[in-house]
Amino acid sequence: MRARPSDYELVIPHTLPAVLSLLAQEPGVWLPIAGGTDVMVQYAAGKLDRRKLVSIWNLPELRRIDVFAAEIQIGAGCTYTDLSEHEVVNREFTLLSRAARWTGGIANQNRGTIGGNIVNASPAADSLPALLVYEAELLLVSARGERRVPYTEFHIDYRKTQIAPDELIRAICLKRRFPEYYAHARKVGARNAQAIAKVCLAALGRLADGVVEDIRLAMGSVAPVPLRLTGTERIVKGNRIDSWLVQLARTTATAEVQPIDDIRSSARYRAAVAGNLVAEYLEQLERCRNET
Amino acid sequence: MSESSQDARCEIAFTVNGQLATVRAYAMERLLDVLRHELGLTGTKEGCGEGECGSCSVLMDGSLVNSCLIPVLQASGANIVTIEGLASDGHLAVLQQTFLEYGGAQCGICTPGMILAAVHLLTKKPCPTLEEIREGLSGNLCRCTGYMQIIEAVAEAGRHGAAT
Numbered sequence: 001m002r003a004r005p006s007d008y009e010l011v012i013p014h015t016l017p018a019v020l021s022l023l024a025q026e027p028g029v030w031l032p033i034a035g036g037t038d039v040m041v042q043y044a045a046g047k048l049d050r051r052k053l054v055s056i057w058n059l060p061e062l063r064r065i066d067v068f069a070a071e072i073q074i075g076a077g078c079t080y081t082d083l084s085e086h087e088v089v090n091r092e093f094t095l096l097s098r099a100a101r102w103t104g105g106i107a108n109q110n111r112g113t114i115g116g117n118i119v120n121a122s123p124a125a126d127s128l129p130a131l132l133v134y135e136a137e138l139l140l141v142s143a144r145g146e147r148r149v150p151y152t153e154f155h156i157d158y159r160k161t162q163i164a165p166d167e168l169i170r171a172i173c174l175k176r177r178f179p180e181y182y183a184h185a186r187k188v189g190a191r192n193a194q195a196i197a198k199v200c201l202a203a204l205g206r207l208a209d210g211v212v213e214d215i216r217l218a219m220g221s222v223a224p225v226p227l228r229l230t231g232t233e234r235i236v237k238g239n240r241i242d243s244w245l246v247q248l249a250r251t252t253a254t255a256e257v258q259p260i261d262d263i264r265s266s267a268r269y270r271a272a273v274a275g276n277l278v279a280e281y282l283e284q285l286e287r288c289r290n291e292t
Numbered sequence: 293m294s295e296s297s298q299d300a301r302c303e304i305a306f307t308v309n310g311q312l313a314t315v316r317a318y319a320m321e322r323l324l325d326v327l328r329h330e331l332g333l334t335g336t337k338e339g340c341g342e343g344e345c346g347s348c349s350v351l352m353d354g355s356l357v358n359s360c361l362i363p364v365l366q367a368s369g370a371n372i373v374t375i376e377g378l379a380s381d382g383h384l385a386v387l388q389q390t391f392l393e394y395g396g397a398q399c400g401i402c403t404p405g406m407i408l409a410a411v412h413l414l415t416k417k418p419c420p421t422l423e424e425i426r427e428g429l430s431g432n433l434c435r436c437t438g439y440m441q442i443i444e445a446v447a448e449a450g451r452h453g454a455a456t
């Protein structure tokens with residue numbers, strides 16, 4: 001059933017401290033809304049439980065990207081368009097800028113925010129595997145202060161995260177140390193725009209003397225949370241890529257994911273594709289060594 | 293819509309197609325509904341109502357948005373352009389003309405959103421490639437044309453300098 005607008009309250013405090021003070025006064029009562037690309041969908045469908053909303057759209061404190069020598073800090077209110085048009089994100093964090101261009105269509109990229117995507121915590125979100133392999137850190141802010149949380153530990157279970165009811169994500173921090181890595185992203189879905197992935201992969205790897213020195217693999221739509229494939233990484237790391245290792249990585253990844261049957265795909269298909277995507281990445285990583 | 297005894301509606305002002313508009317609305321009303329029902333601008337269509345189809349696309353402060361996903365209070369003070377704002381003095385905008393010439397419109401439901409997405413694209417990329425046109429319009433679904441006529445209409449508008 002459609003929602004009745006008269007049942008809902010929305011306020012726009014215009015500064016971050018004012019938003020945090022409101023969240024602190026009544027924790028869990030106020031739902032932050034940024035570009036509305038998730039919240040308004042639930043609202044329109046009459047499925048939004050909370051009746052009080054606080055707008056954080058376009059808060060200047062959240063809509064900036066700060067570039068430091070060692071890391072960049074992406075404000076949680078930055079849109080996908082902000083990300084895909086940013087020079088440093090495009091040059092050094094290609095997995096993120098590519099995922100930004102795969103998310104929704106242009107109108108959703110103009111309104112959907114990276115922070116909103118993280119707290120919405122969909123296991124199918126395109127950009128979250130990229131944040132896992134870059135080992136992002138989140139700056140969580142509340143009236144009580146600020147804390148830094150490793151993104152790899154942020155998602156606890158299906159749509160459950162470490163964020164407290166009075167907290168917002170202020171920024172996403174990415175270390176600038178991946179220039180030597182071979183980055184690869186793949187989305188398997190009905191189409192890139194406006195389609196949620198059946199499976200998506202973000203991968204980073206680096207070879208030294210023909211041996212895999214470092215590898216990071218993360219996938220969406222294959223588990224209750226965006227999943228880092230640490231078991232598969234362990235199998236691959238420190239070894240040379242040959243057909244035997246590719247096959248072992250494929251079977252390990254297929255077993256490591258925990259997909260479900262749903263409207264978009266089946267668990268069996270997803271597990272097979274997960275294995276194939278890992279194999280495809282390793283073959284590319286090996287090929288790029290031979291080409292350089 | 294139900295009538296409540298305590299009216300929580302507030303006055304919200306924004307610019308639509310160059311004219312200042314002031315409406316009394318609930319903060320969470322969708323911009324789409326306010327445009328259509330309060331302001332009578334029914335050129336903006338509702339398709340899916342969940343940001344998937346692009347029929348309700350409008351420009352807000354120069355940015356392409358789905359008006360079904362905007363609580364009207366967030367549009368306070370904004371500059372909004374709908375399909376009604378494109379023609380001037382009885383003359384169609386270049387994109388409207390090329391959509392006519394190339395058969396870019398059939399049933400017409402997607403057309404206002406398509407044209408606004410194309411306006412947004414040509415503002416950013418005045419002479420887009422076919423690939424860039426496909427990407428720029430990828431959030432707008434059409435069930436009639438098969439897209440080719442739309443893409444050709446946008447390419448032709450680019451050649452005519454529609455962005456200027």
